[in-house]
Amino acid sequence: MRRPSGPQTAGTEARTAAEAALRTGADASPQPAAPTAFFDVDNTLLRGASIYHFARGLAARDLFTTRDLTRFAWGQLVFRLTGTEQRAHINAAREAALAFVAGHRVSELVELCEDIYEDSMSDRIWSGARTLVERHRAAGHNVWLVTATPVELADILARRLGLTGALGTVAESVDGVYTGRLIGDLLHGPAKAEAVAALSARTRLDLSTCAAYSDSYNDLPLLSMVGHPNAVNPDPELYRHARMMGWPVHEFRRHRATLRVGLPAAAAGAVAGGLTVGLVRRWRRRPGN
Numbered sequence: 001m002r003r004p005s006g007p008q009t010a011g012t013e014a015r016t017a018a019e020a021a022l023r024t025g026a027d028a029s030p031q032p033a034a035p036t037a038f039f040d041v042d043n044t045l046l047r048g049a050s051i052y053h054f055a056r057g058l059a060a061r062d063l064f065t066t067r068d069l070t071r072f073a074w075g076q077l078v079f080r081l082t083g084t085e086q087r088a089h090i091n092a093a094r095e096a097a098l099a100f101v102a103g104h105r106v107s108e109l110v111e112l113c114e115d116i117y118e119d120s121m122s123d124r125i126w127s128g129a130r131t132l133v134e135r136h137r138a139a140g141h142n143v144w145l146v147t148a149t150p151v152e153l154a155d156i157l158a159r160r161l162g163l164t165g166a167l168g169t170v171a172e173s174v175d176g177v178y179t180g181r182l183i184g185d186l187l188h189g190p191a192k193a194e195a196v197a198a199l200s201a202r203t204r205l206d207l208s209t210c211a212a213y214s215d216s217y218n219d220l221p222l223l224s225m226v227g228h229p230n231a232v233n234p235d236p237e238l239y240r241h242a243r244m245m246g247w248p249v250h251e252f253r254r255h256r257a258t259l260r261v262g263l264p265a266a267a268a269g270a271v272a273g274g275l276t277v278g279l280v281r282r283w284r285r286r287p288g289n
Helices: 010-022 050-060 066-082 087-101 106-124 127-138 151-160 190-203 217-224 236-245 256-285
Strands: 036-039 142-150 165-169 171-174 177-182 211-214 228-232
Touching (some): 050 151, 106 151, 106 177, 127 211, 165 190, 190 217, 211 217, 228 236
Parallel strands (some): 036 211
Antiparallel strands (some): 171 177
16 A cells, blocks of 8 residues: 555544554454553553664664664663653654665564564563553453554564554555555554544444553543553653543552663663674674684
């Protein structure tokens, strides 16, 4: 499917993203769907940003440059210190990822995602988030991921965790090969609510019986549309709003002050380590080495 030509409004972009994300989900059911829990991924289900862990996995396989990894590391540092998503960093991550996937087969990326999940992501799932997920599953609820993460990676996360499905950002492909463009926009902010509304209409889901979990004030449209909104590791704006509204707040970051103080040195070490690896690789490629 090719993206329509010509200018589009933000609302049209959100609807396009929602429709694209929904195509990755389950078929319509003749019976109303069971109560559903919707989970954001970054800093809600998973420590840090999934796109950064994905980039690290690509860099470890020599598929990203040291400069790319350094940029991702900086975005990850800001995300971890502030607890907020920066649109400029999200766009930079999107552009870098799209540039990488252009010309690659979808099956190739899915295989990479499987390996990267095992190597870089499986041990970063919050144990508290696992507990929340299991409570819903034990109650017979469906559990969906709703995330700006590429849908191929979101699908793997959902399958490995035994969830019902995933709504994620959809990259355009033609004949099984990525074009380097998106279908719609990032599944972010209001676009998540659009995707959940589309899923609700398709499956006759009563959103008043549903729950949603997120760390970000950007996801307020999604949180506000369900009967049971929850804040997880919330950013300051979401924390204030959740307290004002009486929403449950789940905090899985054991020592927030320690985290804020300790991360700069750790992140600097990670970046320096990445640069060192890059220099060593270049040195090895020089004639005579």
